[in-house]
Amino acid sequence: MFVLGVVAGGYAFWSAQNALVKPLTIPVDGLRMDVESGSNLSRILARLESQGVVRSARWVRVYARVKDQSSIHPGEYMIPAGSNAMDLVARLNSGDVTRYRVTIVEGWTFQQALSQIRNSKKIRSTDAGVSVQAAARALGIEGNPEGRIFPDTYIYRSGASDLDLLRQAFERMDSVLAQEWQQRAENLPYDDPYDALIMASIVEKETGVPWERDEIAGVFVRRLGRGMRLQTDPTVIYGLGANYDGNLRRADLRNATPYNTYVIGGMPPTPIALPGREAIHAALNPKDGNSLYFVAKGDGSHHFSSTLNEHNRAVREYQLKRRSDYRSSPVTDEDSE
Template identity: 45%
Template sequence: MLKKRLLGGVSVMMALVLLAAAVAVWQTKAFVATPLSIQSPQLFTVSVGAHYHRVIRQFEDKGWVASSVWAKLAPRLYPELTRVQAGTFQLQPGQTLAQAFTTLRSGQQYQAAITFVEGSTFAQWRAQLQSAPHLDNTLEELTEAAIADKLGIARDKLEGLLLPETYAYDVADTDIELLQRAAHAMDVALEKAWQQRADDLPIKTPYELLILASIIEKETAVASERTKVASVFVNRLRKGMRLQTDPTVIYGMGADYDGNIRKRDLRTPTPYNTYVINGLPPTPIAMPGKAAIMAAAQPAQTDYYYFVASGKGGHQFSTTLAEHNRAVRDYLKVLKNQ
């Protein structure tokens, strides 16, 4: 009789143990399946050497998960939770704790992005870099010449020497690292265009090609016109005519430009006033994109020496001054009727 009671007691104990284990498994499963308490995407940084328990404590401190006794059991039932990687990751609303840890061990770190548009200037790039989120700013106190030196560029001005594109970057990357990438990208694009340049271009160096490309970039945003605009400037250079392009005048005016160019501005000498100087200005006037660089290297074969805005989103190209003057009058009529 006693033996039966002992067996019965053992059975009850085993049943209770099994029940407790089942409850623990169920509760732990429910714990890791609980969504994070976040209402918007959140960045989370896993430091080098961090482990599951440290991450859980950080989640608790942020209020993303409630403190739970089941947190300690979770890595025993789900050992994959312990394999987190160092870095900064973006966690999304609705992610469960298990899904969050999947993100933390994925190695796919969060990346921000910055877009520099074609035709922008280095001054505009600096302003963008200073306001870019999650980017470590190290250049705010440096002059442009000092930044160029850090980039290994033997020039005082960086205008035109950085390729305008969209660049992704990791959290805590530095602005100088991003500029290094942009400088390298421009080197590659410029070298490619220089190797593929047309024969007999009146351009002596890749830097001169870059200067011409920057003028083309500022003169038209119409892709189909780039090579024709390039042909006008190339034809003028071959003939020894001044380029007479307004964007260079504007660049030379600097802070004095108020949105209008007056006749006196066209007569005021600056190193960039192509109504006054012969040939190309001393530096690029903007950051040209790949298409403008290639247009400078491979201009269309035309007899054009002039162009003026058509008033309809493009330009009217002319061979003679008489044709150009008629095109100017047509443009003024369009403006008057608008």
Template identity: 45%
Template sequence: MLKKCFLGLLACFMVTVLAIGGGFWGLKWYAGQPVKIAMEQPFTIEKGDSLGRVASRLAEVGVLAYPQAFSVMGRVLGKAGSLRAGDYLIMPNSSLLDVFTLFTEGRVRYYDIALIEGHTLTEAITSLNQHPKLTDPLRPDALPAFYQSLGIQGSPEGLFYPDTYFFEAGTPVAAILTRAHKRLQTVLDEEWQGKAENLPFENAYQALVMASLVEKETGAAFERPDIAGVFVRRLQRNMRLQSDPTVIYGMGKRYEGNLSRKMLREKTPYNTYVINGLPPTPIALVGREAIHAALHPAGGETLYFVAKGDGTHFFSESLIEHNRAVRKYQVTERRDDYRSRVVN
């Protein structure tokens, strides 16, 4: 009788062991199965989503079959409550275990936005505010407090570095601008430390102002040092800079696309046809190359330049030579496809 009971218990134990072993083998097999997609699949886990809800939605978008098994896999792994909210990108060569690990390790999808050299800060903030994956847009009434929090006194123009910034969905606009401000400070300090000698700048901020003029005037990148050289020599000789972009910036929203002689004579703090020296602030976002050019201007005797219409400029040493070039490139031989930037 005891022998029969023992054999019965042993049989039950073996069945249980086989069932458990089969279950683990089955889950291991399931975890190694590839996802059922041929292309990248965006997927979002919202705050508060349960493992079951995530599994069901994965099945709905065609990533996997048998969502209940996906939930069981998560519970067996002891991480059913470890899913992290965020946007993800599921790759077509992933296994189901890869997908689960993606969610529990929080390897979220990153987005990017570019702040463009030569754009104004207003244009940059508008672009940031319109990005669908950034949150908490900065409205005009909130900007003064934000600038104050960064320690900016006076105009914030030019104090943010143009670059491509990567971020998670839900990042506030202010976080991107904070990174851009810190980056600008770092780059400007690095470039200022290595500046050339005998430059007409009292501090790094004045160099930044000059760099913004170089940024706005340059159509071909290789001309930055030449344009900086012209402006630096004009400053050194107490000549007015006579830069059209400064006039346009000073006019603000009143500028509608064409400069007139009247506009060039209008006195604003930024009209370098009227004022002496540099404008009071930068007029645009400035990249490292423009800052470097302002601090390492090309040598020579040129004091003037005029756009040739192909994105490059003709540089002159004398006003007579400059006036001839203006007539040639702007009047008698003006290109039908006239443009201010080089076409790549």
């Protein structure tokens, strides 16, 4: 009997070691598996045993109970090749799920951001993502939600909904705007943070050169202070919506829309894009100076002028006699390759 007990004990030890220590039977590029909400470890192990991945679900369950790792988290998991059953249990217990990322770009519209989110991998679609209006209602925003979500890279798990990411970006914008509002300069022409957000969106669209943003903001703030119209093309383009074909015409500048700052006084009724933190900071901390005008130089930067005569000369130099190398955006590393 003693010998049989030793043999049985040895066999049990071998079986446990074989089930727990040896690598799982999975492809060389790993095993991708989904754990649904409400599932449990026993069910997952039974399925993996039937697929030949786990050698003995019973021994793995015993190990998990001893280690107090029987609880699991739902989500998508990538189990690397070479992992054993103990690695599997630890990963499921810690919730080490596969994570994805989606990037919302500064200067995009709300619609572009919504499309990017909806088309991202493993995103669960909801009614909130059907349209801009539906998203606004789901976020509790009255009217046009333009500019109300923060452009950034967001990390999410498989099964996250479009509304989850929209809400995260919405709350992030509120947080950033509140922080920057607390650090604003004095004597700004804004009644509230939303006014600053409108200005920031214009600054975002007017230049891709980061060091010019506060100077661009300074021009617009001074124009508002003197009762001058902003006269900025991006607001006109936004107001044209789907009618904009890439060519801004003189007739467009005379077309009376709520966003045509060549016609209306003050700022448009809403932001025209999603501004990043730098643009928000610039709108709330505009650069001091005398410039009231600026014109694109063709290399992505602008020439700033304090008088109309100087501005007109700059227009003739940079706009009316455009060089063959004229650019509306700065040169990037990719352009120089």
